[in-house]
Amino acid sequence: MAIKNAFYAQSGGVTAVINASACGVIETARKHPDQIGKVYAGRNGIIGALREELIDTTEESDDAIRALMHTPGGAFGSCRYKMKNLTENRREYERLVEVFRAHDIGYFFYNGGGDSQDTAFKVSQISEKMGYPITCIGVPKTVDNDLPFTDCCPGFGSVAKYVATSTMEASLDIKSMCESSTKVFILEVMGRHAGWIAASGGMAGKGRGEPPHIILFPEIPFDREAFLARVEQSVKDCGYCVVVASEGAQYEDGRFVADAGGKDAFGHTQLGGVAPSLANMVKQALGYKFHWAVADYLQRSARHIASAVDVEHAYTVGQKAVEMALAGKQAVMPIIVREQSSPYRWHIGEAPLSDVANQEKKMPIHFITDDGFGITEDCREYLQPLIEGEAFPPFENGIPKVAELKHVMAEKKLKTPFEV
Template identity: 65%
Template sequence: MNRGRLLYAQSGGVTAVINATAGAVIETARKHKVEVLAARNGILGALREELINTSKESRAAVAALRHTPGGAFGSCRYKLKAPEQDRAPYERLIDVFRAHDIRWFLYNGGNDSADTAHKLSKIAAEFDYPLACIGVPKTVDNDLAITDCCPGFGSAAKYTAVSVREAALDVAAMADTSTKVFVYEVMGRHAGWLAAAAGMAGAGTDDAPQLILFPERTFDEAAFLERVKATVARVGWCVVVASEGIHYADGRFVAEAGGTDSFGHSQLGGVAPHLAARVKDVLGFKVHWTVPDYLQRSARHLASATDLAHAQAVGKAAVEYALAGHNAVMPVIVRSSDAPYRWKIAPAPLAKIANTEKTLPKTFLRRDGYGITDTARRYLAPLMRGEAPPPYGTGGLPKYVALKNAAVAKKLPDWRR
């Protein structure tokens, strides 16, 4: 039996398939007879010594994580400062790891999580503590460097494209006497991957969404309103998909609400209602809008089968890398072919991933700036392919699992900051 325990934690906004990754981590570790602890609410749980003993969970419960959305152990938005600015949290983490004989740490998240795992691997080396730190990819924004895509994105992309297509049928049916313009807001602060995914809802120029607003392009309100007006005149109605992060030429977000979140990012206040108000006030059209928000990342009922496979594969590989002695790496997805779609998992250094944001390639953006190219479609299509519905109960609702999340006894004084 391997000596030591493995600690798994979830970070940032959860996805429809992050629990599938968690399940793969636990199942793979069990095959190697390694005990898995989970941090309650991400890195905060590790700091607070709030650890969960996953060995108390049945095999069936762990398997059910495959189809259960949310974050089974709780997640958090909490960014550790650099060790030279605040060393105490890192020292506390090493103390917790020593107390519970944790030799492998898997942090399932995005850019900031990769950064945390990378820094922690360096601190452990300074303390001469044997710890392997593995970043596990997850984000609906699809903005991690090196990996071809991020687990969580494919399902959010599928949900977005399906929702836009279905809503467009509604708008088209009502346009003669009611709504002429529909504005759909998607997540994406600096990277327009979900906005691009919305483009998969239609194929022709006049198919919805007729206009997509990307954060990679400067927003010009006058030009936008003119395009809306022309589209309604030509088609009879118009569906607009807007990334939450669209900005003006001076860099200001169109929907900046003031204040920042725990990662230091500007809070965005809702670009869809803003654009809808401008269309109504300037053009006089009846407008409806929506901000799906959490629905984009929690819609497990519409998950992509490809995305689910990715999520499970990175969880399995993360454990195998850790037990094989890898450190400060992330299992990433490497694409070798679009059609047929072929991919594999490979290790990549966290130093090249942490805090590096991958935006849409210029080749994915249509020349007029309001749509996607065939190159983008070839990239997106396989990520959204396949269905992986959850089991349904007699009441017509999905059957999800709630874990016991039995706490591990604390051994250290409470963490206070």
């Protein structure tokens, strides 16, 4: 088998551990110099391939690549870029073939969520439909945990650990203040369409009156009256109320709770969040003093509190993606298969990219309590192993140390630039 170069890229919203997958891909490729030449990393995902902006990872030392294990963000740049079908925009695919051919690329590894796996699947069709042989393997990643087939998505376990930890810590804070000050605390977390991240806030306590007292899922229609009644009850029973709200919480008719319809002083629509909207609601209806937090990017970049299990998942899917490519697989994605929850045992399986793309895995309804405000024991059993273990990064000068890459660009071989 001829030695071919590989293309690896990161796509979609990044996570605390996507670089661990990059590390898995690059370290594993380096173990097979008889089959894989250089690993080129696309600068800003597939955009890097289209623009022929290829980072030559052979210029990075083994230590620098290893440091990706504890570096959040996307070390090579990510993108939000959805490719059209081959029939709709053939020019893009022709360009990819030109770039792949110019750099002798025979392997394509694409690290991302649903949309990104759709891209990976489309690229895999190049072999068949355009006569340029390229092995395409997806590498799963998403904090939203919404990919089908895989038991969980690398990236999710760490955000879950962050949200569980932060909810627990903030709950202790408000518990100490509630007698004479703040009585309601609302934490807004990510998850536009699926409540996995919000659910993980439930791991802060054991349920049964322990905070969080209310979780709001996108899967459960938001009922203002039921919500306010529960807030009031919690304050009466416990002295305070902690709410973890998914950014995707919505009314029965599909309107987002975040979309409070507010206008600023200039008459512009306010770009609000769920947390301030709920806080206003509580203030107007019940008069309680409140605080709210919006974790936003902090939650998905919090490598300092990553789950060790998640880091291992992320590395392994990168490693296995390369091994699958070398085994002659095409258009598949390694997935996490759970064997048992306690003690946690798992192995890597595979799913066809054609089926992965554009499917969203929502919370199963038996993971949500009947009242719609909490998580069940089944859900706890599911989440528990995913947040297990600490994988603290090294620190320098008081903050985490991260990989410092040289980002040496491969020389461009094509005459024409490509506009994306």
